[in-house]
Amino acid sequence: MLNAVGLKKLYGNIKGVENVNFKVEKGEIVGFLGPNGAGKTTTMRLITGFLYPNEGDVIIEGYSILENPVLVRKFIGYLPESNPLYEDLKVSEYLEFRGRIKGLKGKNLKERMDYVVQRCEIEEVMKKLIGSCSKGFRQRIGIANSLINDPPLLILDEPTQGLDPAQIYHTRELIKSLSLDHTVILSTHILSEVEAICSRVLLIHKGNIHFDGSLDDMRAAFSGGTQLKISLLCPENKGVEMLSQIYNIVKFTVIPSGDEKICSFKVTSKESTNIREEIFWKCYENKIPLLEMSLIKRTLEEAFLKMVSEEREEMQ
């Protein structure tokens, strides 16, 4: 579907992105994730052909965007970052214009307009000026524009930016339903958004791709194994002694329990080991009652922050 090869973009002397390589297969929902200034928008502008790269190329459906720009743009529906719209057009006029400029006409144009209006639920504002529409409607108008010619690939730059929680939910549901018949690339700096919508994540930071894979892979890559909370009915030193004997535990820290007879720990295991079973049998062997054992699911949020802060430490 899409193949980005060695993309590099410089703004004068400032690096936009560098060495960006990735492939997107048909049917995927890929999330570009990164903090402000990471290069998400730059990457999207390169794959939509709004900007041309200093190095590299983008191949969509087998065609190079540098060699066949007009043809390739037919395959893409794009919602730019701030969702720019003509304030002084009516919504219906805007969609008609966008449909025509993408090559639709006559009956076909009308059908597609009806379809996107219904799909994005914007009937009620069709006769209004865009300038007088609320933010939620504007966002849907922007998405309707990206859909109008039924392109196989949708590129949405921060589609939920600036919306209230209800609108965010609504927009995410819309994107999810669109992903059934479109390949979607979206960008965000909110992890939960990626968790809510995407099947795959590309972590962009300082103009480079730092991670490319599924959400579970990303969690694993950054959390490095399972984390558990356990509580034992024994003095702390006995508990420490026992846990030290378990080879598959990478690290454990004491959680103050406030009760001398009980000790609690946060335990991190090696990757892909069945640590819970091991702890259970070890307790049985040592005759220590196991009071509690629960899985701490390390959130992506944490992983993300960890990555960004590690970067910062490296720099210092």
Added chain:
Amino acid sequence: MSQIYAIVKKEMWQYFFSPVAYIVLSSFILINSFVFYVVLAAMSKSASPPLSPMALLFGGTFFFWLVLIVMIPVITMRLGAEERKLGTIETLLTSPVSDFEIVIGKFAAAFLFYLFAWLLTFVYVLILKAYGEVDLGSVFSGYIGVTLIGAFFVSIGIFATIISRNQIVAAVISFSIMALMVGMTFFTFILGSGKKEFFQNIDLLAMMENFSKGIIDSRNVIYLISGTILFLALAVKSLEARRWQ
């Protein structure tokens, strides 16, 4: 082709939504009617009028040039600068249209608007016809001149607005270029005979005088058409350069 039509249609919606279109049109009519009236009044007093009143309307007065170099920057200034300011240039440039089609679409919209304004002056021809004889040949060539000079100036306006982010800047740029073109005439007065020849070939005032007298000189036509193409080509190139910046 249908993409160009899409752009023209959208620009027309925007023209007639904004008060600018109505202000431009009414000022245009007001000024031309004033000129027409003064000319008629003067002619009715003199026994042997040197020129036909239509010729005076076609470049015969200072007002003709003033209207052109003010009106055209105003009707072109929004076309490119506003897309940049709003950011809609991003959806426009990622649509399946070539930069050439975008420029032609914008040019056609402004040019049609300009022609529409001049179409209104046809009323004067009808009035004159009702009162006496009109040399329709020179009226025709006068309109040809107005059309060609208009195309040339509109292309300058399009170029200026494509390279600007701000409408006012765009208007100032195109106004300056046009003023310089019109001002070339002065060089023909100041300079000696050698260079005078050159400046005479690009003297817009002289060209318009020819057209209004019924003379369609191919050198003038070629000059105006190539000038139009030049500025449109520059506009296309600047759009393209944007993607590489």
